[in-house]
Amino acid sequence: xxxxxxxxxxxxxxxxxxxxxxxxxxxxxxxxxxxxxxxxxxxxxxxxxxxxxxxxxxxxxxxxxxxxxxxxxxxxxxxxxxxxxxxxxxxxxxxxxxxxxxxxxxxxxxxxxxxxxxxxxxxxxxxxxxxxxxxxxxxxxxxxxxxxxxxxxxxxxxxxxxxxxxxxxxxxxxxxxxxxxxxxxxxxxxxxxxxxxxxxxxxxxxxxxxxxxxxxxxxxxxxxxxxxxxxxxxxxxxxxxxxxxxxxxxxxxxxxxxxxxxxxxxxxxxxxxxxxxxxxxxxxxxxxxxxxxxxxxxxxxxxxxxxxxxxxxxxxxxxxxxxxxxxxxxxxxxxxxxxxxxxxxx
Amino acid sequence: xxxxxxxxxxxxxxxxxxxxxxxxxxxxxxxxxxxxxxxxxxxxxxxxxxxxxxxxxxxxxxxxxxxxxxxxxxxxxxxxxxxxxxxxxxxxxxxxxxxxxxxxxxxxxxxxxxxxxxxxxxxxxxxxxxxxxxxxxxxxxxxxxxxxxxxxxxxxxxxxxxxxxxxxxxxxxxxxxxxxxxxxxxxxxxxxxxxxxxxxxxxxxxxxxxxxxxxxxxxxxxxxxxxxxxxxxxxxxxxxxxxxxxxxxxxxxxxxxxxxxxxxxxxxxxxxxxxxxxxxxxxxxxxxxxxxxxxxxxxxxxxxxxxxxxxxxxxxxxxxxxxxxxxxxxxxxxxxxxxxxxx
Numbered sequence: 001x002x003x004x005x006x007x008x009x010x011x012x013x014x015x016x017x018x019x020x021x022x023x024x025x026x027x028x029x030x031x032x033x034x035x036x037x038x039x040x041x042x043x044x045x046x047x048x049x050x051x052x053x054x055x056x057x058x059x060x061x062x063x064x065x066x067x068x069x070x071x072x073x074x075x076x077x078x079x080x081x082x083x084x085x086x087x088x089x090x091x092x093x094x095x096x097x098x099x100x101x102x103x104x105x106x107x108x109x110x111x112x113x114x115x116x117x118x119x120x121x122x123x124x125x126x127x128x129x130x131x132x133x134x135x136x137x138x139x140x141x142x143x144x145x146x147x148x149x150x151x152x153x154x155x156x157x158x159x160x161x162x163x164x165x166x167x168x169x170x171x172x173x174x175x176x177x178x179x180x181x182x183x184x185x186x187x188x189x190x191x192x193x194x195x196x197x198x199x200x201x202x203x204x205x206x207x208x209x210x211x212x213x214x215x216x217x218x219x220x221x222x223x224x225x226x227x228x229x230x231x232x233x234x235x236x237x238x239x240x241x242x243x244x245x246x247x248x249x250x251x252x253x254x255x256x257x258x259x260x261x262x263x264x265x266x267x268x269x270x271x272x273x274x275x276x277x278x279x280x281x282x283x284x285x286x287x288x289x290x291x292x293x294x295x296x297x298x299x300x301x302x303x304x305x306x307x308x309x310x311x312x313x314x315x316x317x318x319x320x321x322x323x324x325x326x327x328x329x330x331x332x333x334x335x336x337x338x339x340x341x342x343x344x345x346x
Numbered sequence: 347x348x349x350x351x352x353x354x355x356x357x358x359x360x361x362x363x364x365x366x367x368x369x370x371x372x373x374x375x376x377x378x379x380x381x382x383x384x385x386x387x388x389x390x391x392x393x394x395x396x397x398x399x400x401x402x403x404x405x406x407x408x409x410x411x412x413x414x415x416x417x418x419x420x421x422x423x424x425x426x427x428x429x430x431x432x433x434x435x436x437x438x439x440x441x442x443x444x445x446x447x448x449x450x451x452x453x454x455x456x457x458x459x460x461x462x463x464x465x466x467x468x469x470x471x472x473x474x475x476x477x478x479x480x481x482x483x484x485x486x487x488x489x490x491x492x493x494x495x496x497x498x499x500x501x502x503x504x505x506x507x508x509x510x511x512x513x514x515x516x517x518x519x520x521x522x523x524x525x526x527x528x529x530x531x532x533x534x535x536x537x538x539x540x541x542x543x544x545x546x547x548x549x550x551x552x553x554x555x556x557x558x559x560x561x562x563x564x565x566x567x568x569x570x571x572x573x574x575x576x577x578x579x580x581x582x583x584x585x586x587x588x589x590x591x592x593x594x595x596x597x598x599x600x601x602x603x604x605x606x607x608x609x610x611x612x613x614x615x616x617x618x619x620x621x622x623x624x625x626x627x628x629x630x631x632x633x634x635x636x637x638x639x640x641x642x643x644x645x646x647x648x649x650x651x652x653x654x655x656x657x658x659x660x661x662x663x664x665x666x667x668x669x670x671x672x673x674x675x676x677x678x679x680x681x682x683x684x685x686x687x688x689x
Contacts, residue, residue: 060508061508061512061513061609062513063512063513063514066512066513066514089505089508090504090505090508189662216655216658218655218661219661219662221613221614222610222613223608223610223611223612223613223614224515224604224608224610224611225410225413225600225603225604225608225611225612228603228604229406229409229410229651229652229655230655230661232405232406232409233403233406233652233655233656234655236397236400236402236403236406236656237395237397237655237656237658249514249515250608250610253515253604253606253608254604256605257524257603257604257605257606260524260525260605261524261525261527261528261603262528276514276515277514278514278515278516278517278518278606279515281517281518344514345512
């Protein structure tokens with residue numbers, strides 16, 4: 001009896017340590033991969049008939065990639081190609097992405113659209129793909145050496161940050177000579193999109209709005225309730241807070257809830273990022289001063305189009321090496337048609 | 347079995363069913379220690395930043411404490427039974443998301459706010475309890491150790507949350523929901539007051555009722571508990587379902603705070619719950635732990651979170667502070683155990 005109790009305790013203790021280790025690695029349990037869909041279109045005027053186009057994205061769970069999938073599905077169907085859409089369910093990391101790319105390459109696609117989760121770690125995968133005769137395009141992020149990549153199509157996060165600064169300034173009625181306090185809610189210190197948006201935001205504030213002081217930043221670890229706690233405490237700490245830049249959808253949700261609960265809707269300017277459907281609705285009610293929307297569907301369409309042009313042997317001189325798709329500012333002046341167009345699918 | 351029990355008059359089961367006064371006082375010390383740690387924290391943060399000592403900040407701290415203490419109490423019961431429940435964080439997100447879909451549909455159909463919210467809380471606790479039931483079935487009949495069983499449901503629940511929502515928050519429920527999370531009496535919102543009642547009920551369950559005696563008995567020595575006539579499998583079902591129920595309730599708490607469900611809500615929160623339980627003096631080996639310790643453990647964790655933001659220290663330091671607290675609490679626990687063994 002005693003022995004078995006001890007061994008049980010041992011198991012539990014080991015389990016506890018293991019769970020802490022799991023947490024330390026920041027890894028989720030879902031390291032497996034899921035094939036999301038594969039459909040083949042049958043458009044008559046297709047230039048890509050019978051070709052296989054593979055898409056390997058960052059993290060399936062992100063609405064950004066869901067919106068991208070819509071563009072990819074549309075365009076491959078239109079071009080008559082078969083789409084292989086894959087990526088890790090949750091984790092945005094090279095460790096989980098590299099095996100997925102290998103698996104996709106084993107299916108011998110004709111073209112590969114890769115959203116590299118790390119510019120260097122994914123470089124060998126691009127080399128491998130090109131050696132196997134696969135045409136490669138990058139979307140959103142790119143590998144370090146672009147020489148073997150047909151085209152790189154991206155939204156501009158720094159530009160998005162700068163547009164957020166403009167939107168905040170408009171929202172608070174910025175006047176030179178007046179001091180304003182603004183905070184920024186981020187997801188993590190290291191997420192590259194966060195870093196680029198924050199840099200763009202800071203640069204625009206420094207250049208155009210010297211009266212705005214960024215008094216604090218905090219991290220939500222992708223959890224809206226943590227973002228909510230951060231904003232609640234900021235509102236206590238800075239009773240005269242003028243504006244919040246919520247750098248992604250999660251921070252937007254947490255901040256929107258905090259402002260509504262404290263009755264500060266419209267009193268504190270809130271600029272969010274990403275056009276989640278339920279956040280877009282909050283523009284109308286004045287909770288969000290503005291949302292910065294990206295256009296992932298267009299990014300995907302252009303990438304597929306470029307690959308198909310190349311694969312069909314047509315003239316490729318029209319394909320640019322790098323294409324930047326600008327961000328869009330959605331606010332109360334945006335038309336309903338545009339709001340619908342830029343809202344991510346969910 | 348019975349003869350072995352006779353040969354060991356000081357078997358763990360008897361020790362726990364009737365705790366020795368020394369064990370009792372040692373545990374009481376831990377609670378007192380925690381209270382002192384918490385008061386020192388409050389004093390320190392207040393000295394550094396006087397605004398910390400305000401009803402507003404207390405309101406923020408209790409708003410965080412509510413859902414955490416709910417899942418931590420579920421975790422406490424599981425830990426006392428010598429198990430572990432890794433699924434509570436994912437359960438919070440999943441139950442919140444399912445309830446958010448239900449409440450959105452009801453609101454769209456024109457159902458009034460109050461009945462919608464009542465159905466919402468019901469959906470949360472039913473979904474939460476079902477996940478707990480699956481945990482128990484995996485443990486009892488698939489013979490998985492609790493760590494693996496609840497790792498399975500963690501993955502399934504958090505994955506399903508993402509699949510169903512496609513990663514986006516689900517709002518569009520009753521408009522008044524969010525205002526319920528606003529402080530009502532002093533720093534306490536209505537949901538926080540409900541949580542305090544739940545804490546009291548859990549205290550009675552664990553320390554005054556047969557449910558608690560069985561739980562301690564199973565955690566101290568499952569074989570002896572079975573020999574003593576406890577239906578261990580049945581009790582395991584109750585324990586994990588209760589943990590799931592509390593996680594579902596926490597899911598609803600978050601729904602009210604955010605005015606919507608989010609698939610990433612509660613992600614990784616099982617570790618905060620385990621931290622609160624361990625800081626509160628429970629032993630992962632089972633058989634030891636008090637509601638009061640867990641309540642204080644959760645309060646210390648949420649005080650650190652708000653305190654660091656208010657004084658303007660990088661919140662990443664919270665992890666370091668929590669790590670130190672866990673190390674100290676676990677060391678105290680180990681010392682107490684070795685002291686007990688020497689007698």
